[in-house]
Amino acid sequence: KNNFDIKQKQAILKNIYYDYLSKRLRFGSRDAQTINKYIAENKAMYQDILKEINCDSCFESPDYYHLLSRFAATYITDPQKEGVRAAYKKYKGYFTGKTKDYLLYSLIKFGGMFNYTKPDPALAKQFLVDAQDPALKNEIKKIYEFLEVQKSSTGTLLNISGNSSGWNEVLKKHKGKVIYVDFWASWCAHSRTEMPSSRLLQKKLANKNIVFLYVSTDQNVIAWNKAAATEGIDNTESYIIINPETFELTKKYKISSIPRYFLIDKNGKIVNTNAQRPSSKTIVNDIKQLL
Numbered sequence: 292k293n294n295f296d297i298k299q300k301q302a303i304l305k306n307i308y309y310d311y312l313s314k315r316l317r318f319g320s321r322d323a324q325t326i327n328k329y330i331a332e333n334k335a336m337y338q339d340i341l342k343e344i345n346c347d348s349c350f351e352s353p354d355y356y357h358l359l360s361r362f363a364a365t366y367i368t369d370p371q372k373e374g375v376r377a378a379y380k381k382y383k384g385y386f387t388g389k390t391k392d393y394l395l396y397s398l399i400k401f402g403g404m405f406n407y408t409k410p411d412p413a414l415a416k417q418f419l420v421d422a423q424d425p426a427l428k429n430e431i432k433k434i435y436e437f438l439e440v441q442k443s444s445t446g447t448l449l450n451i452s453g454n455s456s457g458w459n460e461v462l463k464k465h466k467g468k469v470i471y472v473d474f475w476a477s478w479c480a481h482s483r484t485e486m487p488s489s490r491l492l493q494k495k496l497a498n499k500n501i502v503f504l505y506v507s508t509d510q511n512v513i514a515w516n517k518a519a520a521t522e523g524i525d526n527t528e529s530y531i532i533i534n535p536e537t538f539e540l541t542k543k544y545k546i547s548s549i550p551r552y553f554l555i556d557k558n559g560k561i562v563n564t565n566a567q568r569p570s571s572k573t574i575v576n577d578i579k580q581l582l
Contacts, residue, residue, distance in 0.1 A: 344386070345391075347388045363382060368381045375399075376411065378398055383421060393424075396427040398414065399418055400430065400513060410511060415435040419431060433512055433513055449512075450528075450529060450530050451527065461504065469502070470501070471555075473485075473489060474549050474552070475507055475549055476509045477511070481549070483518070483522065489524075490523060495575060499582055501582065505529040507531040508535050508549060515531045551565070552565070563577070
């Protein structure tokens with residue numbers, strides 16, 4: 292016997308119902324002809340689900356997000372097949388309220404799917420006109436502003452505070468200290484797995500003449516901001532590369548995969564472009580040799 296109150300029971304039943312709808316809709320890899328035939332044969336069910344889909348209060352249920360996203364991609368337009376702009380146009384005309392705002396936001400934030408997909412500047416700008424949700428608009432506004440920085444900035448790095456600077460400026464600021472550079476990204480599981488070890492490494496070397504720099508290769512500034520906060524590295528020594536494709540170190544040292552770590556001596560000279568990870572047993576000694 293459980294001790295759930297009425298609201299908790301209602302929430303659980305809602306989640307079960309949304310899971311049931313997902314299965315009933317037979318989501319999966321299906322061609323347009325099969326989907327249209329299925330809808331034609333199940334018109335009543337399809338209309339019932341439409342009532343649930345445009346539901347502002349349903350966002351309290353975690354399973355609603357999955358149902359909504361899969362419904363839109365399967366029955367309206369799949370952004371992976373038709374493109375993000377085509378999906379944006381159809382979602383905008385088909386959905387209403389918070390449902391519309393969330394789906395349009397997702398298309399821009401994830402570029403259709405992944406955090407490392409660069410958002411579309413035109414859609415980010417259009418979203419600020421089309422959407423109503425203040426929180427979602429604020430996030431997309433930050434994405435749009437970062438995309439504008441990418442076009443106009445003379446710097447190569449942007450820190451958490453929104454200040455841009457060049458790589459040499461960062462090195463000059465920390466001259467006289469050893470620098471351990473961590474190239475990472477919000478979407479990289481291996482990078483994120485190393486973060487607890489990185490925090491532990493900082494504690495071991497506390498009060499030593501060393502600086503830890505975190506340089507993200509993310510294309511999505513919001514994903515970077517959130518991940519940096521989650522990992523406890525949302526400080527002035529946390530940066531995002533403004534244009535990863537043209538960043539001098541990316542090209543010179545062929546940083547094509549992450550995580551990647553650099554060790555820089557007190558004179559600002561890069562002494563190791565493939566330094567050990569924070570979880571390595573030898574990294575502490577490697578750093579101490581430069582102190």
